[in-house]
Amino acid sequence: MKVQKNGTFEKVIPFITGSLCPFAIVANDFNDDGSIDLIIAHRGSNNIALLIGFNNGSFEIERTLYTGFQSEPVSLVANDYNKDGYLDGTVINFASDNIVLFMENIDRSFDTIMTYFDNICIDPFSAFTGDLNDDDYSDHNDPSDGIIYVLINNGQGHFDVIMTFSVSRISDLYAISIGELNGGHNLDLVIVNENSNSIGVMFGKGNGNFEEQVTFPTGYFKYSNKTIINDLNNDGYLDIIYTSSPEPIVGIFIGTDRGIFREPIIILTIYYYGSILDVISLQDFNNDDQIDLFDINDETYQRSDTV
Secondary structure (H helix, E strand, O other): EOOOOOOEOOOOOOEOOOOOEEEEEEEEEEOOOOOOEEEEEEEOOEEEEEEEOOOOOOOOEEEEEEEEOOOOEEEEEOOOOOOOOOOOEEEOOOOOOOOEEEEEEOOOEEEEEEEEEOOOOOOOOOOEEEEOOOOHHHHHHHEOOOOOEEEEEEOOEEEEEEEEEEEOOOEEEEEEEEOOOOOOOOOOEEEEEEOOOEEEEEEOOOOOOOOOEEEEEEOOEEEEEEEEOOOOOOOOOOOEEEEEOOOOOOOOEEEEHHHHHOOOEEEOOOOOEEEEEEEEEEEOOEEEEEEEEEEEEEEHHHHHEEO
């Protein structure tokens, strides 16, 4: 979906991903050809797929990578964790309770380099990456069972220190994203409180810790699923975009200064019986200098292979 100047979007264009239950997506130029590519996690097939993008906004499946037996990958993030100039990918496996790191090589292939957590947390469902302790290396944060886990990168793509902290009882943590929301020059967290009809913002302190969350109601839509942060209307302030169900809608909180957000704008995407809007990603997919929105409709979990 193409964004308009007022922060709304145009029509939806569907794509086939090739495997069962596409559940997570990350967009970036993985092969340095100037076009945005996609990595999509398939929860129903226990794999991730790399889709190469073209300048016209279309995609082609290049390869798939196995994430482990009955692993159920549900979240993806990408960053250059060891600063070798190549983007690496991290997969959050819900059923096997671990994190798998795929390191990109000079030939643009990916090798499995390390597995983290391994039953430390229960049913991890989401993750995001950013420099949380101001040491110039990208770290990880992962919500699970009412607790947020912070994994600190040692600069070589290994995560040695794990910090944990609990959030408010109103939170049923489902997803997390990260960005500088209040002009404080520290990375802040946006968390999805799935069962309390709200988005929570936790302002960062710059040392890997965060303040108590401030909540913003999402309306009558009961379940908020995923969230992402971007400046959609080019006013210099980050906005929050989220998905909700059972109606497949996209909601947009327009940001202001000091981390304050206006009432959400609600957009209804393609609707069909049993559809659940699970994942969103923002990039300029067709090189027209406008931000586009890419979403995944998970049709009854077992059958869908469409984004």
